[in-house]
Amino acid sequence: MRKKTIMITGGLVILALAGFGVFQAFASSASPDYSKADVKEVINAQYPGEVSEPQLNEKEGYYEAFVERDGNKYNVKIDANTGDVVGLEMTEKGTVNNAETEKKTDTNNKSATEEKEANIEEKKVQEEEQKNENEKNQATNSAGEQKKSEGNVTVSLEKAKEIALARFPGKVDEAELDEDDGRYLYEIKIINGNEEAELDVDAFTGEILYQNIEVEDDD
Structure with missing residues (x-):
């Protein structure tokens, strides 16, 4: 009798597990x-x-x-x-x-081509403007160089003497305009006692380019 009861109980457990598995499978299928x-x-x-x-x-x-x-x-x-x-x-x-996509593609390609051509044209205009500017500058520089001549200096002889005397006080012994490798300058000689100075003053900027002072020996 006991053996029979155990077998029945075991059968019920198996049926319950099987039923639970079917329920789980059904639930999983029914509710993803x-x-x-x-x-x-x-x-x-x-x-x-x-x-x-x-x-x-x-x-x-x-x-x-x-x-x-x-x-x-x-x-x-x-x-x-x-x-x-x-x-x-x-x-x-x-x-x-x-077809619309192809049309859009053609339109985009056409726009890109037009933009490229416009950029090329703009670049040509800029290059032409730069060329004209360079030529203008060259002409201006050439004119400037021509102005830098003996008869058209910006610093007068008297002004050059003042600049030289401010550097080395004394009496101006000699002063003349000279040209050295295309550069015009005043060569000025000043005497102060036993000291003698030679100065070169730029005829266009007033800059002292050269200075040399010598002291004479009384003996």
Whole structure:
């Protein structure tokens, strides 16, 4: 009698476990981890476009939906429990949008070409302006060099003497305008007692270019 009772009890346990397993399997199949709203959100995040209402394939364990974008239609399959994309296939290929895309591409290419040509033209204008500016500067410099002549210096002889005397006081013994390698300068000789100074003053800037002082020996 006891043995029979144990066997019956064991059988009931097995039936209970089997029933629980069937219930779990049914529950898992009937209630996937991802809802339709979750699946639609997943699809929108990865494949922007017009998404149809996802349909659950309970047997295979995935949702199926269609996405339309740029005239093309795609079939998307999403795992009902993980949210992973398990299938993606183009079912229809748009024709009108492709033509519009090609038109946009042609327009963009044309715009890029026009912009490139405009940049080249602008560069030519800038180069021409720079060339004219350089020629103008060269002409100005040449005119400036021509002005730097004996009869058109900016520092007068009297001014040069003042500059020299301010450096070395005394009596101006000699002063004359001279040219040295295209540079005009005043050569001025000043005597102060037994000291004698020779100074060169730039005839255009008034800068003292050279100074030499000698002391005469009384003996």
